[in-house]
Amino acid sequence: MQLGRPALADELAERVARYGVSPQRIQFEVAEDVLGADVARLADQLTRLREHGFRVALDDFGAGNTALTWLRRLPIDTLKLDRAFAATLAEPATRTIVRSILQLARDLGVRTVAEGVETAEQLAFFTDAGCDFTQGYLHGCPAPADAVWPPPGGVLR
Known part of the structure; x- marks a missing residue:
């Protein structure tokens, strides 16, 4: 819903400037399920966000109705592979698909993140x-904020 607001990118840019936060340190994650909406309008909004840094x-x-056209039409920096890929790495077809997606992302200059990594074997494959x-x-597992902040020694690395 927020991505449908025309002033969103400008409002966010104003807020990060007001609070002295670098916009390059903020990444917005767009779930695949919102892509069925007006793709042209969504691409325009994402472009404006990127123009602000x-x-x-x-x-x-890969979770639902993934279309490779999203990679061509949307301005993205990072592609996050759905956790279902990690869960089914024992299947040869999954490994082939994952390798292909990772190569495609590299060729497009897009960073990749594998979600749902729970074992050393999955980590080694990715x-x-x-x-x-x-x-x-x-x-790491989800934890209450006071368990992870401030970081040990009060230093964020």
Whole structure:
């Protein structure tokens, strides 16, 4: 819904300027399920966000009605592979599809994140296949804010 507001990008740019936050440190994640909307309007809004320095990720790629045209038509910085890929890596077809998606993203200059990484074997596969980042329970479980902030020693690395 927020992406439908024409003034969104300008309002966010004003807020980060007011609070001294670099927009390059903020990434908006657009879930694949909102892509069925007006793609031209969505692409325009995402372009405006990027013009202000914000980053854009396409989240849960491969979860639903994924169309490769989204990679061509939408201005994205990061492609986040749905956790279903990690869960089904034992299937040869999944491994082939993941390698192909990762290569396509590299060729397009888009960073990649594998979601749902829970085992060392999954991490090894995604690392070997050239995935830029992974996230999942292997790295950490959800926790209350006071359990993770401030960071140990009060220093954010």
